[in-house]
Amino acid sequence: MAIDYQERIPNNVDLGSNRTLQRALEHWQPEFLKWWQGMGPTDFQASDVYLRTATSVDAKGWATYGHVRMPEYRWGIFLADRDPNRKIGFGDEFGKDVWQQVPGEHRSVLRRLIVTQGDTEPASVEQQRLLGHTAPSLYDLRNLFQVNVEEGRHLWAMVYLLHGYFGRDGREEAEQLLGRHSGSIDNPRILGTFNEPISDWLSFFMFTYFTDRDGKFQLKSLAESSFDPLARTCQFMLTEEAHHMFVGETGIGRVVKRTLEVMQEIGSDDPEAVRKMGAIDLPTVQRYLNFWFSSSLDLFGADSSSNAASYFANGIKGRPDEAQYEDHLAEAQTYELEIPDGKGGVAVESLPMRNAMNEVTRQAYVRDCEVGITRWNRTIAKAGFSFSLQLPSTRFRRSIGSWAGTPTDPAGTPISAEAFEAGRAQWLPTETDRAYVQSLMQPVTEIGKMAGWIAPPDRGINSQPVPYEYVRLA
Ligand SMILES: [Fe+2]
Numbered sequence: 384m385a386i387d388y389q390e391r392i393p394n395n396v397d398l399g400s401n402r403t404l405q406r407a408l409e410h411w412q413p414e415f416l417k418w419w420q421g422m423g424p425t426d427f428q429a430s431d432v433y434l435r436t437a438t439s440v441d442a443k444g445w446a447t448y449g450h451v452r453m454p455e456y457r458w459g460i461f462l463a464d465r466d467p468n469r470k471i472g473f474g475d476e477f478g479k480d481v482w483q484q485v486p487g488e489h490r491s492v493l494r495r496l497i498v499t500q501g502d503t504e505p506a507s508v509e510q511q512r513l514l515g516h517t518a519p520s521l522y523d524l525r526n527l528f529q530v531n532v533e534e535g536r537h538l539w540a541m542v543y544l545l546h547g548y549f550g551r552d553g554r555e556e557a558e559q560l561l562g563r564h565s566g567s568i569d570n571p572r573i574l575g576t577f578n579e580p581i582s583d584w585l586s587f588f589m590f591t592y593f594t595d596r597d598g599k600f601q602l603k604s605l606a607e608s609s610f611d612p613l614a615r616t617c618q619f620m621l622t623e624e625a626h627h628m629f630v631g632e633t634g635i636g637r638v639v640k641r642t643l644e645v646m647q648e649i650g651s652d653d654p655e656a657v658r659k660m661g662a663i664d665l666p667t668v669q670r671y672l673n674f675w676f677s678s679s680l681d682l683f684g685a686d687s688s689s690n691a692a693s694y695f696a697n698g699i700k701g702r703p704d705e706a707q708y709e710d711h712l713a714e715a716q717t718y719e720l721e722i723p724d725g726k727g728g729v730a731v732e733s734l735p736m737r738n739a740m741n742e743v744t745r746q747a748y749v750r751d752c753e754v755g756i757t758r759w760n761r762t763i764a765k766a767g768f769s770f771s772l773q774l775p776s777t778r779f780r781r782s783i784g785s786w787a788g789t790p791t792d793p794a795g796t797p798i799s800a801e802a803f804e805a806g807r808a809q810w811l812p813t814e815t816d817r818a819y820v821q822s823l824m825q826p827v828t829e830i831g832k833m834a835g836w837i838a839p840p841d842r843g844i845n846s847q848p849v850p851y852e853y854v855r856l857a
């Protein structure tokens with residue numbers, strides 16, 4: 384169904400035919416805008432930003448580009464088209480018709496999943512609200528705002544489901560999504576990672592590479608859901624999410640590229656010498672990577688989980704790309720999970736496969752994270768240096784799962800708490816690292832110019848040149 388932009392709330396769900404829902408959402412809309420003005424990007428609300436807006440939900444050609452003020456962005460409700468033949472793809476109800484309404488027995492679980500997903504969307508906008516003041520270029524500033532408005536739209540997507548399918552308690556939850564705030568003492572966001580402020584652009588690129596990618600895998604699991612409106616919502620969100628990870632991957636890639644240029648220029652890989660030239664030394668990049676990767680791993684939940692097993696059994700949340708598996712029941716299989724043996728070593732526990740679904744998803748995520756690492760390492764090798772960036776072990780610095788509370792080194796070898804503390808400055812960003820990176824965060828707002836710590840992108844957005852007025856500052 385085509386997107387109707389004549390409506391106050393752009394949508395492709397024929398909102399006009401459901402007056403009650405339309406009124407409820409029209410009531411929520413000004414609250415959302417109030418939140419955006421108060422908690423969204425500071426000080427850039429009057430600037431014209433070169434943004435893309437969804438015009439259809441096809442895989443190809445769904446976007447138009449143009450300069451808009453962010454508060455005038457056409458947030459709306461877009462679902463992937465309905466497949467009338469879609470069947471439940473996994474679990475005990477495999478092969479039956481998918482649900483167009485929420486089954487009573489799964490209501491509270493589905494609501495909780497939607498709320499948890501929905502909460503991360505405005506949270507990330509709040510985390511990033513000050514970054515606009517230190518953007519390394521207008522190109523980057525535009526990308527930040529594109530990510531922000533789309534996270535706002537993802538919030539709309541979840542709020543539509545809450546309003547449309549969960550009645551009164553859904554409406555209350557939708558209000559709460561604007562009531563909690565990232566980092567708030569009294570009313571914080573639900574997940575820990577989303578309460579950490581993101582105050583520098585290296586962290587922003589790490590966040591969009593690692594944490595938005597967690598989002599991708601959560602959405603992929605929910606895109607398999609038997610609750611069809613949720614599946615279709617997530618399918619379309621995934622197309623938007625791809626840009627966020629592009630921002631992360633190219634952002635880190637450009638940092639590495641600039642650092643390599645400096646290393647070649649000075650003929651040295653000495654971190655101090657690299658810093659004197661105003662670039663970010665590769666060991667610091669590695670420490671940021673260790674931090675954000677390990678914190679994003681926790682978002683997948685416990686590695687052995689009876690909740691995950693029941694989500695799978697009941698067809699609520701599947702595995703990413705469920706179609707690639709042969710056995711969609713996963714009833715008789717087991718998963719060999721490595722856990723600490725309590726004596727400083729590693730033991731193997733055999734889990735029923737359904738209980739290991741979080742871990743299965745996490746491992747798919749780790750493989751996806753490797754892609755960028757390989758690419759960056761290729762540039763490093765090509766530049767003639769022997770350094771290589773690496774993902775730490777999934778056991779490293781975990782707060783959730785079997786390895787929570789068991790210190791390991793980045794290779795995953797269990798070590799004493801003292802040894803961990805001794806290694807910390809080598810493995811994780813130090814105060815000095817953070818202060819150095821922060822010192823580089825000076826805004827560059829001239830058309831086509833880049834800050835000295837990052838290389839220009841290979842190409843601009845939507846075939847525009849890199850020197851282009853991606854943001855017309857007010
Ligand atoms: Fe999102």
Ligand SMILES: [Fe+2]
Nearest residue numbers: 595598624627
């Ligand atoms: Fe995202």
